[in-house]
Amino acid sequence: xxxxxxxxxxxxxxxxxxxxxxxxxxxxxxxxxxxxxxxxxxxxxxxxxxxxxxxxxxxxxxxxxxxxxxxxxxxxxxxxxxxxxxxxxxxxxxxxxxxxxxxxxxxxxxxxxxxxxxxxxxxxxxxxxxxxxxxxxxxxxxxxxxxxxxxxxxxxxxxxxxxxxxxxxxxxxxxxxxxxxxxxxxxxxxxxxxxxxxxxxxxxxxxxxxxxxxxxxxxxxxxxxxxxxxxxxxxxxxxxxxxxxxxxxxxxxxxxxxxxxxxxxxxxxxxxxxxxxxxxxxxxxxxxxxxxxxxxxxxxxxxxxxxxxxxxxxxxxxxxxxxxxxxxxxxxxxxxxxxxxxxxxxxxxxxxxxxxxxxxxxxxxxxxxxxxxxxxxxxxxxxxxxxxxxxxxxxxxxxxxxxxxxxxxxxxxxxxxxxxxxxxxxxxxxxxxxxxxxxxxxxxxx
Numbered sequence: 001x002x003x004x005x006x007x008x009x010x011x012x013x014x015x016x017x018x019x020x021x022x023x024x025x026x027x028x029x030x031x032x033x034x035x036x037x038x039x040x041x042x043x044x045x046x047x048x049x050x051x052x053x054x055x056x057x058x059x060x061x062x063x064x065x066x067x068x069x070x071x072x073x074x075x076x077x078x079x080x081x082x083x084x085x086x087x088x089x090x091x092x093x094x095x096x097x098x099x100x101x102x103x104x105x106x107x108x109x110x111x112x113x114x115x116x117x118x119x120x121x122x123x124x125x126x127x128x129x130x131x132x133x134x135x136x137x138x139x140x141x142x143x144x145x146x147x148x149x150x151x152x153x154x155x156x157x158x159x160x161x162x163x164x165x166x167x168x169x170x171x172x173x174x175x176x177x178x179x180x181x182x183x184x185x186x187x188x189x190x191x192x193x194x195x196x197x198x199x200x201x202x203x204x205x206x207x208x209x210x211x212x213x214x215x216x217x218x219x220x221x222x223x224x225x226x227x228x229x230x231x232x233x234x235x236x237x238x239x240x241x242x243x244x245x246x247x248x249x250x251x252x253x254x255x256x257x258x259x260x261x262x263x264x265x266x267x268x269x270x271x272x273x274x275x276x277x278x279x280x281x282x283x284x285x286x287x288x289x290x291x292x293x294x295x296x297x298x299x300x301x302x303x304x305x306x307x308x309x310x311x312x313x314x315x316x317x318x319x320x321x322x323x324x325x326x327x328x329x330x331x332x333x334x335x336x337x338x339x340x341x342x343x344x345x346x347x348x349x350x351x352x353x354x355x356x357x358x359x360x361x362x363x364x365x366x367x368x369x370x371x372x373x374x375x376x377x378x379x380x381x382x383x384x385x386x387x388x389x390x391x392x393x394x395x396x397x398x399x400x401x402x403x404x405x406x407x408x409x410x411x412x413x414x415x416x417x418x419x420x421x422x423x424x425x426x427x428x429x430x431x432x433x434x435x436x437x438x439x440x441x442x443x444x445x446x
Contacts, residue, residue, distance in 0.1 A: 001141065001164050003200060003445040006070055007436045009033065009062030010172075010409055014357065015085045017172060017409065018062035018093075019203060020070060023163040026139035027072040029097070030159060030170045030203075031079055034088025035060050037359040048119045052092040061089035064096070066439045074099040075138045077125065080172055081156035082110040082275075083246060091118035100126040102136065104146065106155035109278050132157050132184070147194070148187040150177035150218070152386030153246045154284050165445045166200030169400060172409055173205050175385065176392040179217045181249040182285060188399060195400040201444055202402035205409035207387040210417030214391045221384040222253045225351055228379050229254075232347050233261040238312035238340070242322040242330050243351040243383075245271035248279045250351055251318065255287060258316035266303060269320030269329040270295035300329065304339040312346075322352035323360045324367030331363075334370035344375030351382045390421060397425050404444055406434045 001024045010017035015035030021028050038060040039047060047055060055061045067074075074097040079087045087107065091114045094101060101111055108129045115123045130136060132148035132155070141164055146157040151173050161168045169191075178185045208215065232239055241258075243250045251267070258265035267276055273295030279285045294300050307315045317340070321330025330348070332338050348371055354364045368378060388396065397405070405422050407415045415435055427433035434442050 001445065002443070003163060003165050003168070004070060005168070005201065005203070005406065005442045005444065006066050007406070007408070007438065007440050007442065008064055008066055009438055010085075011436050011440075012438050013411055014207065014409055014414075016060065016062045016089065017086050018064065018089070019170065019408070020067060020074075021161050021168050021170075022070045022072045023142050023161065023165075023168075024139070025072045026142055027070055027074045028138060028144060028161050029074055029077045029099075031086045031172070032062065032077065032089040032093050033083075033085040036084060036088075037357050047088075048091070048117050051120055055089075055092060061092055063439060064093055066441065069441060076136075076144060077101045078144065078159045079103045079107050079111060080159060080170065081151055081153050082107045083153055083173070086173070087111050087114060091115050091123055092121065094125045095121050095123045097125070100128045102128045102130055102144070104132060104155040104157055105129045105282055106279065106284060109282060110275075113274065113278070132187070147190050148184055149174035150180050150183065150186045151175060152244060152250075154183050154248050154279060160194060163200065166198040166403065167194055168200055169194065169202045169402070171202055171204045171396065173386065174388060175215045175218075176388060176395065177215075177217045179219045181218045181222050181253060188395075191396070191399045199400045199402040201404040201406060202396070202400050203406045203408050204393070204396070204418065205387060206407045206415055206418035207409055208385055208389045209393055209421055211389040212391075213389050215387065215389045216384040218249050218384060221250065221351070221382065224382050225250075225253050225349075226257055228349060228382055229257040229261055235345075235347060236313050237343055238346040239263065239316055239349065240330070240333070240347070241316060241318045241349040241351060242320065243318070244322060245269065245275045245320055247352075248276060248285055251276055252285055252287075254316070254318050254351065255291060258318075259288070263316040264290075264314060265316045265318055266292040266294070266307075267318050268294055268300050268303060272318065272320050301339055308339055308341065312340075321367065322350055323355060324363035324365070326363065331367050331370075334367050334374065336374075342371065342374040342376050346376050347379060348376045349379045349382065353381055353383045353385070390417070393418065393421055394425070397422070404432045404434060406436065406442065
């Protein structure tokens with residue numbers, strides 16, 4: 001059986017992920033993502049109103065024209081998790097393919113919300129939910145399997161396409177967490193079984209390959225956050241926290257620790273309301289009954305007015321804006337555009353790291369300077385990554401023992417640490433270690 005892999009997006013940058021695997025006459029597409037930095041660099045871009053061709057020209061979504069070179073029919077579109085760099089282009093591209101979108105329940109719900117907000121295209125693809133550990137037939141000879149992984153969003157998986165020539169493991173975006181705050185640990189036992197069964201190719205996210213050691217568990221970040229919040233328990237002014245809206249485990253910890261120090265938590269911002277509300281509705285998390293979630297600007301400003309009237313010392317606003325996004329809630333607060341007044345000595349807790357990309361770094365720098373000008377004290381970098389460090393990569397290679405390795409989720413320069421790591425494990429560039437670009441096709445079996 002012929003096996004080809006089309007590396008469509010995410011092989012020259014972090015973002016707009018999209019990969020297609022052809023096994024005989026059947027094709028499975030993994031991820032259809034957005035490159036947020038290409039959107040943020042333009043003012044007032046509303047992607048839901050834009051044509052896919054314009055977004056492709058901007059470099060914001062994958063250029064999927066290489067799909068016409070694959071001789072087969074797409075049987076499934078499979079997003080690995082609900083981050084926008086993995087699902088953000090589904091509403092722009094999925095309608096081109098007569099195939100269902102297959103994902104975990106939380107991911108599919110987020111995809112549905114993306115599609116519902118789409119104003120340019122009518123996306124009629126079936127949305128199919130499959131739990132981690134589930135399988136489905138692909139054509140007559142292949143099977144799709146979801147292996148549970150841990151990441152900085154709940155309900156994440158690594159999909160595996162089992163073919164007669166061996167498994168193709170799409171390994172993007174995971175952390176080897178054996179003690180997660182929410183959900184089940186990474187299923188290393190199943191990865192080892194798949195390795196013994198035979199892995200033809202392993203496509204791997206290279207984000208932290210150059211960092212030593214093992215990525216800490218989310219439980220470590222939880223304890224760091226507990227320590228910081230308990231240390232400001234006696235402060236009588238305002239405390240504000242921000243984190244990734246999609247990081248439900250971190251939001252859960254913030255909500256719990258707010259209660260511990262005698263403050264009423266409240267979630268503010270559209271994406272904060274969207275992700276946490278969805279997670280609660282699907283029973284992934286159990287928030288207090290009186291937890292307020294407000295996304296609409298008028299509702300948010302009314303809440304800020306109430307906080308100022310009743311006393312900042314009684315509340316913990318948990319807001320969007322950890323990357324300094326211009327229209328996010330924390331940036332508006334820093335510019336004095338909300339009823340919430342920051343005073344000298346007020347605390348701002350960033351339970352997130354800056355995504356290492358120039359647009360984000362510049363926006364975050366500006367937001368922190370604005371906060372500092374109002375006298376705010378900043379608690380930074382209370383976070384653990386959602387990606388494997390070098391020892392996690394070694395463990396995955398040892399567990400899977402793949403015949404071929406394909407680095408992804410980085411720029412060309414970003415591939416270098418992973419290439420060195422794989423070479424140390426005996427892989428050779430140009431033979432079984434494939435360094436590729438967007439728009440290429442790798443033929444593994446003729």
